[in-house]
Amino acid sequence: MATQPGSVDGNWERPTAFYNRTTKYVVYALITGFVLYSFWNIRVSPDRFLRGLGGGVTLVSNMLPPAATPMQFDLMVQGIVESILMSIIATTLGIVVSAPVAFMAANNLAPRPIYLVGRSIIAVTRSFHELIVAIVMVKAVGFGPLAGVLALAFKTVGFFAKLLSEEIEDIDTGQMDAIEAVGGSRMQVYLYSVLPQIIPRIIGLSIYRLDINLRHSTVVGIVGAGGIGITLLNSFQKYDYQYSSLIILVIVGIVMIGEAASAYARRRVQ
Amino acid sequence: MLHVKDVEKVYDSGDRALKGLSMDVSGNEIVSIIGPSGAGKSTLIRCINRLTEPTAGEIWLDDTEITGLSGSQLRETRRDMGMIHQEFNLVERLTVMENVLSGRLGYMSTWDAFRRNFDSEDIATAREVLRRVGLEGVENDRADELSGGQRQRVGIARAVIQRPKILLVDEPTSALDPETSVEVMDLLTEIAREDDIPVLINIHEVDLATEYADRVVGLSDGELVFEGAADELDERAQDIIYRGGESRAERDAAKAERTQHAGE
Amino acid sequence: MASKSEFSGADSGAEWERFDTRQRLIRYFLTLGVLVILAAAWRSMDINYGYVASAPNEVMDLLTRMYPPNVIYTSEIVGPLLETINISILGTALAIVMALPVAFLSASNTTPNRWTYLFGKFIVSFTRSVNVIIWALIFVVLFGPGALAGVLAIAVRSVGFTAKLLGEAIEEIDRGPVEAISATGASTFQMFIYGIIPQIKPAFISVATFRWDINVRASTIIGFVGAGGIGVALQTNINYFKWDAVLTILIAILGIVLVSEGISAYLRGKVS
Structure with a gap:
């Protein structure tokens, strides 16, 4: 090969996305420093961490098998039903408010x-x-599902109005001119x-938001x-960790079903 | 040099892409493989460095039998075969320099590779090679900032810096316009001559194949149906490769007849 | 030449309906169904209408008690706010470390076999389906109240999301360059560093910053179950009806959320 290594520059440094290499190392040092500081700040002793891990084994064995007395079971079913109803009402309320x-x-x-x-x-x-909104709502209107509905509806407004307004900004104004003309x-x-231009999107977003509200309605309690x-x-x-684990499993099940149903419904609509 | 013997490739789908094919490449000759699409041209090139695993047969590079090599032995042998790809296959988000130097990865420790700690001799060579392919001064550009022709030049540089014993070239011009295709082919053959290495090139444009190759190999349906000097590739030979022996005139006549029958 | 009668003749159809009878029936029933469900849902919730009637007044009362925010209290929430940010950063960092292997398992082109693929998918959907506050409850039982439980709750909750998006990025990589790198004689690991990582790096950065943005919000509430951060202070003040301090905290939260959203959007814009 006709190469003379001595005659050509044998140094090359990769260009960096930062202003220069010093900046790059300073940024990296700052990030590392902050993470280490964070770690120091939460004061995790290895001893406590290990005890926690040991506790994990105990907790898991206390959780298994998931179980509930008949009374607890009824209470759970009631709670789940209430969560589902809350999510339906909150979604509707939220959408009505978010349209304007x-x-x-x-x-x-x-x-x-x-x-x-x-x-x-x-x-x-x-x-x-949503939990911050919920905790404030509880103080405003008292304990119970009404506070949850208001909190979820409040969150729905932010989500729905944002996406819907973006959709409205993208509409074809020629059609508006035509009707005005x-x-x-x-x-x-x-x-x-x-409206005709944004209806499909409204339906899709509503189904999606219902899914999200269902998730949140299981925790605002x-x-x-x-x-x-x-x-x-x-x-x-x-x-009563056996009961806890049963509830968590039921929540996971509900959330997964909700997600699948929502994905299916959105595919059908679009 | 390169000796391919009875190589077969059957894909999982049951397609027999290569049906016991043998050929040789030696010295510093430029051999082009031509044939209709689906004839097995790419499969043949890819079987040689085992990007596609051949089903049967032997492939010898000098004294090494490639099909039987284990992982690390295969990697060592791949260092001796530079490959130039159809869609350039550059890592788009890396710089031109990194793309060229990735040709030296087979000689580097993983740790050095991770830290981008390249040998200064390799860096000097990379600059030299970039100059040879006409890309001086773009070493810090990202590969996705380059035009198609420039990318293929980087692809050539990556293969050349391996100091290979042979260049395997898979449809180097199919993603380029005709003018750039000629430039790339000029460069490729010039470099092969300078470095005194053979080239096995799979190409579908017959005029490019005959213009640049010393020897032409014709594939049809996984079989070798023509082998000879570039100037021996006459109309008759092309009929064999592309139309299964039927001449263009015969084929047109037969077609006309069929149409006529269909009309009756 | 078109005759005028085409526009005035009764036989050409002076009536026009957008939907035929069947479509209209379906639409009526769907609407009716939705309304019935809504009504039933509302009735069965046993909402105390006294509360509903007084709600606007209560909210107004709350707002007047909140305003003006307690400025002096600001100095006391600097610590908890920093802790909140620390929790979000450590939680995200830990999540990424855990999500990387899961991402490669749940991407169909890098997973070793069918079982590892299913295992990856299972981790992704399970961790995603349990809300961060439930994870916080569990980790508070294990590690006691404090930021450690919060970090772990945030981390575990984020694994599924992060791994899912990273896995999708891995599934979308271009095989060509990866092949080209291995054709030069590079080892598997080198192929990874040069062929795969550069291709998923932008997705990696945007997923990490996006998740961090989400985690800042999440780390403001895990304090409600004792898992550290500003949520602890917020709950305490609400319980003692110190509404002016509550407003101070809410403004502070709004501040860090907006800042983190800005940072995250900036970084994502930069890598794309």
Whole structure:
């Protein structure tokens, strides 16, 4: 080969995605440092960790087999049914409320100030975890499923209005012009040109959100907002781990069925 | 040099892609394999370095029988065979330099490979090779920033830096436009001459095959049906390879007759 | 030439319905069905209508008691907020470490055999189906209250999600370059480093940052069952009806959630 190694530069360094190599190492050092600091900050002693792992074996053996007395079983069924009902009502309520918010937050339909209000509502409702909303709702309207329904509906607004407003922003405005051109009123424009374009998406998103709300409705009870969650929390507090494991398995089953049904329904619709 | 003997390949689907095929490549000759699509051209090339596992037969590279090699022996032998691929097969998110230097992976420890700690002699060679293929100065570009012709040049550089005993080339121009195809073929054959190594090239454009090859091998339905110097590939030979012996005139006549019968 | 009668004749159909009778019946029944289910659901929930009636007032009352937020309390929540972020980072890091092998198991082109594939899929769907707060309950029983339980809950809950998305990225890689690398005589491990990892790196970074963003929100609530972070402080203040402090915490949470969302979106934009 006609190569003379001495005459050509034998050094090469891989270009980096960072500003330069020093920056790269500084960034890596910072990340490593922060992770180590985090680790130090939560103060995990190896001893405690090992004891926990040992406890894991005990816990699993206490959990098996999953079991419940007839009374506990009835209570569980009640809780599950309540969770499912809560998710249905919350989804409906949330969608009804989020429809106007979605139109407000679509920058092709709403004037600027209204658009900003719509976006803020979405940002706030999306930012808080459903359990935080639930715990506040419990204090506002008392223990029970109503608090859960309100919390889930609140979360639904953020999710639904965001995705729906994006969908509205993508619509074909030519169709709106056409309806307006034949003399349609504002409402008629929405009914005849905007709605037909977004209906399939609305249905798909509703089914998807129902699935998500079903998941969440099984846990909001942990802060007192109705559903199976409170039963689960009580079983843990009474060290009745066989009952806990049964409830967890039932929740997993419900969630998996919900996910499969939702995926199937969305495929059918689209 | 390369000696292929009675090689067969039966795919899991039951397709017999190669039906006991034998051929040789030696010295510094450029041998092109032509044939209709589905004749087994790619399968043959890929069986030689065992990217596709041959079902039966022997493949010798100098004194090494390839089909019987174990994992690490196979890797050692693959270092001696540079391959140039149809769709370039560069790692798109790596730089040109890394793509070229990946040709030296067979000589590196995994730890050095992980740290991108390349031998400075290899880096110097890589720069030299990039200059030879006309890609000076792009070593820090990512492979996906290059044009098709440039990518294939990187592909050639990756094969050349292996310092192979033979180049296996699988449809190097099928993803390129005609003009770039000629440039790539020029470069490929020039480098093979300079480095004094043989080339086995699978190509479907007959005019490119005859223009660049010393020898042409014709495959049809997994069998070798023609072997000879590039200038021996006349109309008759092409009929055998592409139309099972029927001449174009005969075939047109037969077709006309069939149409006529169908019309009656 | 078209005659005018085509537009005015009764025989050409002056009536038009969007749906035929059968379609209309189906639609009516579907609508009716949904309404019945809703009504039944609402009735069977035993909602105390007194609460419903007073809810708007209660919420307003809550809001007036919350405002203005307790500014002095801000200094006290710096610690718990940092802990929340620590939990989210460590949980995500641990999740990624655990998810990598699971991802290769649950990707059809890298899994060793059918059983490992099914095992991978099982881990993915099981960890995903149990809510983070339930994982937190379990880990609090094991490791006692505190951030450790939180980190583990976040980590285990994230394994399925992370492994699922990474597995999909692995299934989508281009085999060509991988083959080309092994044709040069590279070992399996080298083929991995040069052929596979560069191809999944962007997906890896975006999945990791996306999950971290989700985990920041999750780590704000695991404190409700004692698994550390700002949730502990939030629950305490709610229990003592210190609503002005609650609002301070909520604003702080909003802040870190928006910041982490921004960081995560920035990083994902950068790698794509």
